[in-house]
Amino acid sequence: MAPLKRLFVFDFDWTLIDADSDYFVFEHLNAELSKIQLNSIGKVQWTDLQQRLLGELFDRGISKEDIERTLSSIPFASERIEALTLMKEHDSDLYILSDANTVYIETILKAYKIDHLFTGILTNPASFNPQGRLNVTRYHGLDKPPHQCQLPCEPNLCKGLELQKLIDSQHYDQVIYMGDASNDFCPSTRLLRERGDLVLARQGLSLEQRIKERPELVQAEIIYWQDAKDVLEVTQDIFYGRDRLSGAGGVKLISSAASSTTSLSTMVESTVTSSSTTSSASSVVDSPIDDQVEPSSSVKVLSAVESSDSKMFAQAVKA
Template sequence: MSPSKRLFVFDFDWTLIDADSDYFVFEHLSAELSKIQLDSIGKVQWTDLQQRLLGELFDRGVSREDIERTLASIPFAPERIEALKLMKEQGSDLYILSDANTVYIETVLKAYNIDHLFTGIITNPASFDSRGRLNVTRYHGLDKQPHQCPLPCEPNLCKGLELQKLIDSHPWEQVVYMGDASNDFCPSTRLSRERDDLVLARRGLSLETRIKERPELVKAEIVFWQDAQDVLEITRDIFFGRNRTGVAFLGSSLGSTAASSTTSLSTMVESSSSASSAVDSLSIDEVKTSSQVLSAVESSDSKMFAQAVKA
């Protein structure tokens, strides 16, 4: 297989980095706003919430330099960086497909001097204004018709649609998607076994759960991973044929947990629920007391801190 024909697409939070970038910023810069952020899960659309809280952060005197310095301290495991460099050295195209934002992702990548490894970043647009206030907007805005994906995608971003655009843009010989959360399930369903595609799902988080609930929707081979060393070993296996012992899990039954050294893995995975929904303009006080409930996906999985603790 020609290495120039491979496409790697990555989620960002709890996949490339060992943190949730949205939570990390507020945890380190404002304990009060961090609590509001956690208390608002499932009550306000996540990207809209970040925009409002970033305004509060600016009003409290937090500067652009404070945000950038905090982002630069987010942990990025050296084994993952080694894996990314290997992918690039082998001529692959690397993309990030994330519900974070451009400023967060680009700042972290530059801090670790790996921004040049990526062909593109698909995420919510963000920028600092002339005062140093960070603004974030939805990738799929309220000015557009809802994407109407029936799978658990956030209303601001259907990762499956965006991955499909990348797949259709070139005659790839292999596509590899790596993620951890419920909104990584939709892109996982866009891959093909005939093309030897791979889904790299982080073990113990909601992508694994969803795959096991709806295995018939995921056609590609699935490899579960737990940490950065696993990612590096899987990457070496993709290019050099090493065994996936202790990383991949094989079984025709969904309950199988036996470690396998084979490179033939069966599919396993999950029930879908619909994403929602337009959100009214709320002040910070309204955010604190809002009773508006979004979809089950956003309530249980949209940047869920409980999920982050498990990773």
């Protein structure tokens, strides 16, 4: 019997990485521009805002190398890398569908030597010009008619439309979508229960809220996850069977969006060892950058607390 052909599609920020790459760059390279970025939420189209602020960053002496070093310092949980590797080993197609940009995503993936795991990346195009200025443009450009999606999609990218194109491109026995934010709701509505599709929604963020508000629109089975350890456990269960951990904390799926919204972590059996239930922090692969990011003299690096708090706030507001 031929193995199932699966399509995995991932959001990037706060899904594959525990950060927002747009915020991370400015928080670590220029605190003033980072504040402008936060204060501009909802006032300027997001991709257009990044293009403008990246110009300001360049004008203040931040180089291509500064940006690449900063991106390469974003931690990537080892459990997520293990899960992605497992998916690829089972001949799955892996796509990233993100409102970040090609330079940010490709730089981070190459830093952790996992870029080869992905079949494709669908995101806003970006490139450095010869002078080192990073330019970002909309995925769905102003030269195209509006995508007219009635769900909470950004004007530059309807993730549901792009996911549907992938689904229609060839036969897939199962489709799995993983995300966290409001713009991940539209692709979640494109999945089918009859095919055994899954939505992997990060608990406590706006995708979960959207699903609760419109449960009738999401027909696929749903798993709410909290951290990279959850993601690895779900991935192992997808390939090795849901009863693989029977009697040792096996994962249980939520049958539909209208079901209870209990998180994955609270659905595991009481027999899970105390070490795995008392610590929700995922182990993190050391950054490939040996030294700390050395910004230029014009750069002000935020403290870890400032960085973490503002990213979480910004993600919640932006979503």
